[in-house]
Amino acid sequence: MTNRTTRPVVRVLRDRDARLYLSGVVVSGFGTSALWLASGVWVKDLTGSDGLAALCVLALWLPTLAGPLLGTLADRVRRKPLLIGVNLLLGALLLTLVGVDTPGDVWLLYAVLFVYGAAGVVHDAAESALVATAVAPTLLGDFNGLRMTASEGMKLLAPLAGAGLYAAYGGASVALLDAATFVLATGLYAALRVREEKPAPPTGSRRERTAEGARHLWAHPVLRPLVLAGGATMLCAGLNGAMLYAVVDDLGRSPAYAGVLYAVQGAGSMAVGLLSGTALRRLGERRFAAFGITLLALAVTLRAVPSDLSALVGSAAIGAGLPAVLIATLTSVQRETPDALLGRVTATATTLVYTPNVAGLAAGAALVELVGHRLVLVALGVVLLVTAALLRPPFAGIRPPSAGVSPSSRP
Numbered sequence: 001m002t003n004r005t006t007r008p009v010v011r012v013l014r015d016r017d018a019r020l021y022l023s024g025v026v027v028s029g030f031g032t033s034a035l036w037l038a039s040g041v042w043v044k045d046l047t048g049s050d051g052l053a054a055l056c057v058l059a060l061w062l063p064t065l066a067g068p069l070l071g072t073l074a075d076r077v078r079r080k081p082l083l084i085g086v087n088l089l090l091g092a093l094l095l096t097l098v099g100v101d102t103p104g105d106v107w108l109l110y111a112v113l114f115v116y117g118a119a120g121v122v123h124d125a126a127e128s129a130l131v132a133t134a135v136a137p138t139l140l141g142d143f144n145g146l147r148m149t150a151s152e153g154m155k156l157l158a159p160l161a162g163a164g165l166y167a168a169y170g171g172a173s174v175a176l177l178d179a180a181t182f183v184l185a186t187g188l189y190a191a192l193r194v195r196e197e198k199p200a201p202p203t204g205s206r207r208e209r210t211a212e213g214a215r216h217l218w219a220h221p222v223l224r225p226l227v228l229a230g231g232a233t234m235l236c237a238g239l240n241g242a243m244l245y246a247v248v249d250d251l252g253r254s255p256a257y258a259g260v261l262y263a264v265q266g267a268g269s270m271a272v273g274l275l276s277g278t279a280l281r282r283l284g285e286r287r288f289a290a291f292g293i294t295l296l297a298l299a300v301t302l303r304a305v306p307s308d309l310s311a312l313v314g315s316a317a318i319g320a321g322l323p324a325v326l327i328a329t330l331t332s333v334q335r336e337t338p339d340a341l342l343g344r345v346t347a348t349a350t351t352l353v354y355t356p357n358v359a360g361l362a363a364g365a366a367l368v369e370l371v372g373h374r375l376v377l378v379a380l381g382v383v384l385l386v387t388a389a390l391l392r393p394p395f396a397g398i399r400p401p402s403a404g405v406s407p408s409s410r411p
Contacts, residue, residue, distance in 0.1 A: 008142045008277050017134045017192050018143055021127070024188040025147055028087070029154035031181030032120075034162025034174055035094075036060065039113060041163070042171035046103050059110045061358055063118035064351055067125075069210050070118060071347025074125040075340060078196040083130065083189045086123045090116060091182035097175035121347055129342035132334040134194050141331045142277025148323050149273030156266045199340065213344030222336050223349070226289060226329045229391045230353035233293055233325050236380045236387075238360020239367070240300050240318070246373035250306045261315040268319025276327045285328040286391055292324020293388035301381030304374040329353060 012018045036057075044053040063070065074082060093112055100109050135143045165173050217223050248257045272292075279288050299317030302310050329349060337345045367376050 008139055008281075009146065009274065012135070012139050012142045012146060012277075015135065015139075017194060018139075020188050020192055021131060021134070021143075022146055022150055024185045025150045026154060027181045027188065028185040029151050030158045030161075031178035033155050033158030034165070035116075035178045036162075037159040038162045038166045038171055038174040039109060041166060042100070042174075043106055043109065045171075046101075046106055052106065055110065056113055059113035060117040060120075063114060063121055064355055066118070067121050067347035067351030068213055068344060070121045071125040071213060071344040072206070072209050073122050074129055074343025074347070075209075076199060078198065079126040079130040079343070080189065080192055080194055080196060082126045083123060084186050086119050086126070087182045087186040087189065090119055091179045091186070094175045094179040094182070098172045100171065121350065124350065125343040125347040128330065128334060128346040129339065130192075130194060130196075132337075132342060133196070133339065134192070137335055138281075139277065140334050141280035141327065144327045144331050144334075145273040145276030147273070148276070148327055149270045152266045152269040152273065152319075152323075156263055210344070213341060213348040216337065216341055216345050217348060217352070220336060222285070222332055223329075223345075225391055226285060226325070226332055227349050227352050229289060229293065229387055230325045230329045230349075231356045232387045233296065233322070233384065234353055235356035235360045236300070236384050237296070237318075237322055238357040238362075239364040239376060239380055240303070240360075241357075242361050242364025243303070243368055243373040243376055246368050247303050247311060247377075250373070251308060251311060261311060264312055264315040265319035268316040268321075269323050270319075272320040272323050273327070276324070279324075280328065280331060285332045289325040289328040290388045290391040292321040292328075293384055293391065295321030295324075297321075297381045297384030297388065300377050300384065304377040326353070 013022075039056040040053040043049070043056055047053075093115060097109060097112055099105065131143065132140065162174050162177075165177060217227055244258055244261065248254075248261070251257070276288070279291075283291065295317055299314045299321055302314035302317070330346075333346055333349050334342070364376070
């Protein structure tokens with residue numbers, strides 16, 4: 001990696017507030033990833049039901065549908081105190097899981113996971129808005145890439161740690177670990193040196209304020225194509241994810257081999273996170289996203305080939321291609337949205353981009369039984385190539401996002 005490539009990343013890491021943010025991502029992400037895996041195992045052990053165990057993921061994801069409404073909270077108050085409050089709330093809430101030890105207590109775990117998911121939507125919206133005021137606009141792509149790298153790194157390590165802790169001491173120990181990470185993250189956010197003006201009093205009805213984020217996205221010529229392409233890509237990613245165990249079975253491997261493919265995919269995501277800032281500056285958000293979607297299309301199609309090498313290369317390419325559209329979309333939202341709307345717009349974009357992933361997983365579970373995984377994977381490759389082509393023109397001629405923006409424009 002050249003010095004020219006690494007210099008912006010080094011600038012991000014030298015920034016005190018950026019380092020604190022990234023540390024908070026690592027700490028809280030570790031606890032969240034550990035609990036995500038352990039919660040399903042916990043319910044399975046208590047009830048013996050695979051269906052009830054799967055509901056843990058649903059409980060975490062369901063609040064995302066209310067993203068436009070929840071995001072308004074991040075625009076009503078100062079974001080730093082809100083982040084601190086959300087982390088303390090979740091830390092305290094997780095302590096209630098210490099008493100979950102019978103099938104009759106499972107409802108409490110679901111309730112905590114639901115609140116956890118809702119608080120996560122508010123947390124992500126507030127964090128994104130606060131980052132946009134603390135990090136120079138020219139470095140937002142680098143920061144978001146590093147955030148992706150840190151997040152994916154935790155997804156590789158934390159589930160193993162959570163599984164080991166659960167096996168040794170039970171589910172309550174994982175809940176306590178997650179609570180401790182939120183307390184530590186609270187200290188990191190409290191140390192931020194960010195100046196925030198008090199938000200202006202709200203105007204209009206609650207419904208009008210909630211819809212304002214969606215109106216901004218739909219009317220914006222930069223954000224609308226990225227969000228639509230992101231949602232289509234995540235729908236295809238969900239369908240692809242549902243094919244994973246069929247791919248593993250086609251290779252003649254045991255289901256545990258899926259863990260190897262997940263690890264390779266995570267490594268690809270970590271690598272692209274380090275390079276995304278430079279790629280965004282050279283290509284612009286749309287072309288960077290289109291490049292990632294094209295890579296994802298080729299990788300998904302490659303998975304249809306029953307070969308260990310194809311599966312491994314495809315997984316690495318999926319890990320590298322998929323984050324491109326996510327990083328490009330988030331960076332554009334932060335750059336192109338007024339501060340007063342940033343919480344709502346971030347949460348709305350998150351809902352529109354990530355919710356199709358759940359629908360894709362559900363549809364893929366049915367399709368893999370009806371038509372087989374190879375046909376589905378090839379069809380997904382075609383759809384993704386079309387999505388990438390539609391994202392490029394007529395937007396390829398628009399200036400890269402960093403043009404005309406200098407660190408002096410930082411709030």
